[in-house]
Every structure is written in structure tokens, then in C-alpha cells.
Amino acid sequence: MPNQKYSEINLANKIYIFDTTLRDGEQTPGVALTVDEKIQIAQKLNNLGVDKIEVGFPASSPGEIKAAKEINALNLDSTLVGLSRSLNKDIDAVLDSDLSYIHTFIGTSPLHRDYKLKKSKEEIIESAVSSVEYAKDHGLTVEFSAEDSTRTEREFLLEIFSEVESAGADFLDVPDTVGVLTPVHTRELISDIKNNFKTPVSVHFHNDFGLATANTLTAMECGADQAHVTVNGLGERTGNCSLEELVVTLKVAYGVDLGLDTTRLYSLSHLVGRLTGIKMPVNKPIVGDNAFAHESGIHVHGILNNAFTYEPMSPEMVGHSRKIVLGKHTGANSLKSKLKEYHIDLNQEQFNNVFAQIKSLGDSGRCVTDDDLISIAITELASARETPIIIKGMNISMGANVSPTATVKLEIDGDEKETASTGVGPIDAALNAVRTLVQDTIDLELEEYNLEAINGGTDALAEVFVITSDSHGNKSTGRSTNQDVVLASILAVIDSMNKLLLINRNQ
Structure with a gap:
């Protein structure tokens, strides 16, 4: 149950999940997905129930257009999105991909204006407005991103958002392009934007300081309507806000059920890990191998009596499974539970001998696997x-x-x-x-x-x-x-x- 203090948080009536695994996630260094791999991931995301899937950047290659068309032909329930710079040729590539939703962007910070685009504020606004109008004229739903919003002068950020809103933008996206936000700054920024615009606000936060999920949750608390996420938190440099972390935290800690089938999260995570070659750390929240693993005898004793003593949610909720790990901290209850799981019956002397071997292996720095235990127990039975x-x-x-x-x-x-x-x-x-x-x-x-x-x-x-x-x-x-x-x-x-x-x- 959510804590009572959350009742005063200004959550939007509807929070949209915009997954960009196939676009920003694919920009993870060393990752390149084939059309068939993109289709597999898109189908999994659709079955999970995400609202929007950014399928790629069509203007970047013919393969991106091909992938977008083939995914679009699947007639998924999720809305498919194509990325575009504020250029008509990019927008045309999205149209050629048979997509109806465009995510268009232009850099707005002094760094982007002066060093990348070499354009004035007025030229930036003109390009942004022109691209939004062009996309709207061609029947597209438009989400506009002010790239590097969090290092853009506040007055100019509000000005460009005002101009694209007038031009017909359907969503205003706030990217923390290099992940410099903190929750305190996020609260002040998103509250200011929400107070100034009626157009729904989206956030796209990077994880350079390890705060992408925390900042995204803070933005949700301030009324942000949509969150950009990636499976396993993949993306440029250190990645983006993690899909599984955001969705489960909203559900468990905030009591907000987004209508997603969370039991599919673990299998989705592993599919993406396998296809991208980016394996998750064992301690990755929600989907890591150790997310529901327990070794300490005290913890296992509590888990066996009531799992919530040492787990914030059930592993089944995200399609995961609980794991009792054996090692130097193992208690007798842990070992008995494991032996019962594998239908191995030992007398007290045999149990004591196996227990001693488990402890000895643990003291030598080893983590004892289930296969280890089975072999040790079988050997002990044979010695009787x-x-x-x-x-x-x-x-x-x-x-x-x-x-x-x-x-x-x-x-x-x-x-x-x-x-x-x-x-x-x-x-x-x-x-x-x-x-x-x-x-x-x-x-x-x-x-x-x-x-x-x-x-x-x-x-x-x-x-x-x-x-x-x-x-x-x-x-x-x-x-x-x-x-x-x-x-x-x-x-x-x-x-x-x-x-x-x-x-x-x-x-």
C-alpha cells in the first residue's frame, strides 16, 4: 500500500509510457539491432502494454524506414513514433515510414546553439515552429523536444515551448540530455512548465548521475503526463530512465497502476539483454538475478515465514522468481528449504555434514549453487x-x-x-x-x-x-x-x- 504522504502529490490523471528502447536504447555504444530483432522487442513492448514505442530515426538510414514499416504492418495496439530533427526532410522520412506520430527536436541550450547548430535564438524558434507546422499540416501527432532543456535559459525554454504550442504541438518534451538534473531541480523546473502550459508535458531524462528514475518520478509527482523510458535503462552513455524501475515503483510505492502487464517485465528484460548483448548486473533492481535472492540465514528465515519481511513485492509480480542462495551466511532453515525443493531426504548426521561443507565452501569465498548442493548431498547419501x-x-x-x-x-x-x-x-x-x-x-x-x-x-x-x-x-x-x-x-x-x-x- 502507498504511504499516506503520497496523497498530496500532484500526479496526472493519465500517465503515458513512451518507450524508446528501439531508438535511444539502440544508441547504446556497441548496440545495433536488425529489423527482426526490433520486431521481437516491439511485440514484447506491445504485449506489456506501453502506450508508445519510438521505433527509430527514419532519416538516419533506409533500414530504419524498413523497420518502421514492418513494425507498423503488425497493427500493434501501441502508438508507433518516429524521431526527427526540425528539418522537413526528416519529417518526410517519418511520413515515408507510414507513421502517424512524430517526435521532433532541436537543441536550445547555449552550448547547442553556439557550438552545434551555430544559430541564434530567433533561428532556433523559427526552425522549431516551422517543423511543427509542417508535421501538423501532414496529419502527424507532434511531440516537440527542446534538446538540452535542462541547460537552457528558463526564459528561452518557456518562450520556445509557447511558440510550438501555438503552432499545434501535442506534447512538450523536456530532455535532460546529459543527465545533470537532481530531484530538487526537477521539481522546480517541471512545476514551472506545468504552471505555464496546458499542453501535456513529457520528460526524457538521462542517467549520467544515476538519477534518471528518481528525477522521472519527481517529474511525475509534479504532474508530468508522460515518461520516456528504455528497457533495462539502456541508452546513450549511461542510459535513460529504466522502464521496469519506473513502472514498478509507481505501482508499488505510489499505488498507481498504469495498466501494464508487469508479469512480462523479466522476460522482456532478458530478451533485450540477449539481443543487445548488454547483460544486466546481478544487482539490477526489479530484473537482476539477485533482485529476489537471499543468503543470510536471518533473512531466509523471515522470507520462509512471510516473504514481505525482506521483499518489497513478490517476484511473481514482475515474472521473476525467488532464489535462496547458499554460502557462508546460510542458516539451517535455508538448507532445509533447498533440500526439500529437490526432494532430498537426509538424516541429521548427513544434514550436519552437508551443512558443514556448505559453510566451508562459503568461508573459502565461494557462492554455492544449486548444482553444487545436489552433488554434495548425493555424495553424502552415497557415503551412508x-x-x-x-x-x-x-x-x-x-x-x-x-x-x-x-x-x-x-x-x-x-x-x-x-x-x-x-x-x-x-x-x-x-x-x-x-x-x-x-x-x-x-x-x-x-x-x-x-x-x-x-x-x-x-x-x-x-x-x-x-x-x-x-x-x-x-x-x-x-x-x-x-x-x-x-x-x-x-x-x-x-x-x-x-x-x-x-x-x-x-x-
């Missing part, structure tokens, strides 16, 4: 069987241009035996030593050996799976998980041998 053969010690010695030597000590039916063997590598040397020690107990043949790193990194857990056979034709599998790949290999083989011995003795 009768074990005629037990490893008591192992040492590997290696040197330059010298074959590795493995010294292995085993307990076989209560008797300890030790030997050393060489091999082409440390694993081969260790397995040769094991074969020598067990040759009087079992005739062992290693038929298959599989090694897999469960996750990335040089400290990854190694999972070894083997298939062994004996002289009677019996076969058995063995499995072990350990950070030491040599030890994991020996334990897997011993696990398999113990099964074979039990088979033989039962026969």
Missing part, C-alpha cells in the same frame, strides 16, 4: 552405504620433467594399506595406486571416467562420475564431488568399488 574401502590419506608429488607420484593410503576391511605409484598425470598416478592396493580384494576395470566443473572458476567444484566393472561382469557407477579433482576422482572410484564388493558378497 556400507564402505569396505575407505580412503585414509593421499599425497601428490610433482616436478618439472618428472612423472607425478601419488601416495595413497586405504583402509580395506579394517586393514590399512599404503603404496605409491606414478602416472601420466596426478589423477592417473592416484588411480594406479588405488588399483595396486585393491588388487587382492577386487579385480577392477575403469570403463568410463567423466569429469565436470559444476560452475566456473579455478575453484569450481569438480564432479566425477565413473563406471567400473569386475572380473565377474558386474558393473557399477561411482560419483563424488570435491574442490580437489584428484580426490574427487579417487572417491568416485572407491564409491563404485564399494558397490561392486557388496554385489559380490551378496552373490
